Amino acid sequence: MTPEEAAEWVSRESSRCMFCGFCEAACPTLPLGPHRAYGPRGRVYLAGLAARRGELGAEGAAGIYSCLLCAACVERCPARIDIPGLVRAARMLLAEGYARAPGMVPVRVL
Amino acid sequence: MASVRAVLEFLADSTLKTGLPVPVPMEEVYSWAIPLGLPRSGRVHLYTGALYQLMPYIERLGRYLESLEGSRSAAAILRLARALIAAPRFTRTLLSPEPQALERPRAILSRIARFLGAAGYYVAYPYEGDLYSGVLLYDMGLDDAFAEVASRVYRVLKEAGAEEIVTVDPHTTHVMRSVYPKYVDGYDLEVRNYLEVLAEAVDSGRVRLRPRVREVVIHDPCFYARYEGIIEEPRRILRAAGVEVREPRRSGRMTYCCGGPVESISPRLASKIAETRLSELREESKTVVVMCPICYANLSRANRLGLRIIDIAEAFDVEV
Numbered sequence: 382m383t384p385e386e387a388a389e390w391v392s393r394e395s396s397r398c399m400f401c402g403f404c405e406a407a408c409p410t411l412p413l414g415p416h417r418a419y420g421p422r423g424r425v426y427l428a429g430l431a432a433r434r435g436e437l438g439a440e441g442a443a444g445i446y447s448c449l450l451c452a453a454c455v456e457r458c459p460a461r462i463d464i465p466g467l468v469r470a471a472r473m474l475l476a477e478g479y480a481r482a483p484g485m486v487p488v489r490v491l
Numbered sequence: 492m493a494s495v496r497a498v499l500e501f502l503a504d505s506t507l508k509t510g511l512p513v514p515v516p517m518e519e520v521y522s523w524a525i526p527l528g529l530p531r532s533g534r535v536h537l538y539t540g541a542l543y544q545l546m547p548y549i550e551r552l553g554r555y556l557e558s559l560e561g562s563r564s565a566a567a568i569l570r571l572a573r574a575l576i577a578a579p580r581f582t583r584t585l586l587s588p589e590p591q592a593l594e595r596p597r598a599i600l601s602r603i604a605r606f607l608g609a610a611g612y613y614v615a616y617p618y619e620g621d622l623y624s625g626v627l628l629y630d631m632g633l634d635d636a637f638a639e640v641a642s643r644v645y646r647v648l649k650e651a652g653a654e655e656i657v658t659v660d661p662h663t664t665h666v667m668r669s670v671y672p673k674y675v676d677g678y679d680l681e682v683r684n685y686l687e688v689l690a691e692a693v694d695s696g697r698v699r700l701r702p703r704v705r706e707v708v709i710h711d712p713c714f715y716a717r718y719e720g721i722i723e724e725p726r727r728i729l730r731a732a733g734v735e736v737r738e739p740r741r742s743g744r745m746t747y748c749c750g751g752p753v754e755s756i757s758p759r760l761a762s763k764i765a766e767t768r769l770s771e772l773r774e775e776s777k778t779v780v781v782m783c784p785i786c787y788a789n790l791s792r793a794n795r796l797g798l799r800i801i802d803i804a805e806a807f808d809v810e811v
Contacts, residue, residue, distance in 0.1 A: 382634070407745075409747060409748050409750065409764045409767070410753070410760060410764070413760060413763050413764070414760075442495075446495050446756050447753055447756060447757060447760060448753075449713075449748045449750065449751075449752045449753050449764075450630055450713075450752060451713040451717070451748035451752070452713055452717040452718065453713070453717070453745070453746075453747065453748065455717070456717065456744055456745060469629075469630060469632055470632070471632070472630075472631055472632025473632035473633075473634050474632070475632065476499070476631070476632045476633050476634070477632075477634070477635075485495055487757075488753075488756055488757035488760055490757065490759045490760045490763055
């Protein structure tokens with residue numbers, strides 16, 4: 382998949398999110414992180430931003446890289462959105478330079 | 492913290508140049524198989540993807556990089572990667588994993604090969620060709636590097652005559668079965684996991700097992716339970732061996748991650764998640780059975796509760 386194809390898929394898949402937040406209760410990193418980018422709902426939104434705007438903030442990048450890809454969130458998602466797939470694709474967009482992050486703050490743990 | 496980009500470049504560089512994410516001499520990967528005399532070519536290959544063998548190194552590397560956290564260390568990490576790729580023997584000196592930590596995975600793999608033999612599943616082994624699958628590169632979105640690694644691994648296995656591979660850990664199983672087909676043209680390897688092979692042999696009565704522990708609490712790895720649907724097989728095997736299997740609050744498809752996958756990005760986050768999981772597991776038994784070398788390493792590292800953590804292959808023996 383080229384970065385352009387990945388971005389198109391990310392844009393489509395992430396737009397299926399209704400922000401219900403059921404996924405958040407299952408996430409191991411969210412209760413330890415400083416904000417919602419450390420949880421699935423935030424990551425879905427950020428992946429969409431990386432695809433549509435081609436840019437992520439430093440805190441957003443930390444959220445994307447702190448994901449375990451454990452897929453616990455998927456079990457709770459009423460729309461069965463491929464959340465780990467979105468996170469992985471966002472990493473790919475960053476690695477390929479399709480999306481830029483001005484840097485990344487250290488992953489923080491509360 | 493150590494720059495994420497630098498850590499990723501370390502892993503990608505090493506995998507592309509040496510076939511392994513941490514540069515060590517290849518004997519470290521295949522030495523376990525020499526005493527068993529597994530043949531080099533055959534239709535069915537045991538493919539470990541080196542994850543069990545390398546976990547002691549990956550874990551020490553994580554701690555080493557953690558010790559660099561707080562300093563501006565990206566350039567230092569890259570220099571280190573280049574030096575170790577040029578002289579892989581030095582990795583052992585630098586990271587000095589415990590001899591016991593290196594011995595344990597070898598014993599586990601040797602047990603697995605013997606289980607397969609007892610099940611009438613005689614496997615070949617690719618020795619120098621038992622390269623790392625590149626799964627971490629895939630997880631981190633390094634698709635170009637991953638695609639190159641995947642093509643090489645596939646070519647090496649095909650040259651050894653493999654039509655089917657038997658995998659031994661969840662991450663390698665998932666990547667070989669569900670990801671490689673999307674990245675390697677003409678990919679046609681059949682992928683079976685050893686727990687699937689063994690569960691089938693136990694069910695059909697071809698193999699009889701006996702317990703080495705009385706009771707365990709089972710920790711499902713995310714990639715078996717949620718990605719590959721391997722949930723019942725380990726339970727059937729343990730029960731057939733006479734091991735009492737206790738379920739933690741979150742198990743099967745609803746299992747809770749050990750925290751290990753984020754170890755190379757934030758060791759502290761990984762440890763905190765492991766502590767949460769260990770306290771759940773402790774409610775059911777003092778002996779925890781795991782099925783993944785990453786779970787083993789991460790839970791063991793955070794184990795301040797005095798739990799006994801064992802691999803599923805250490806929980807039973809084959810009756811002869």
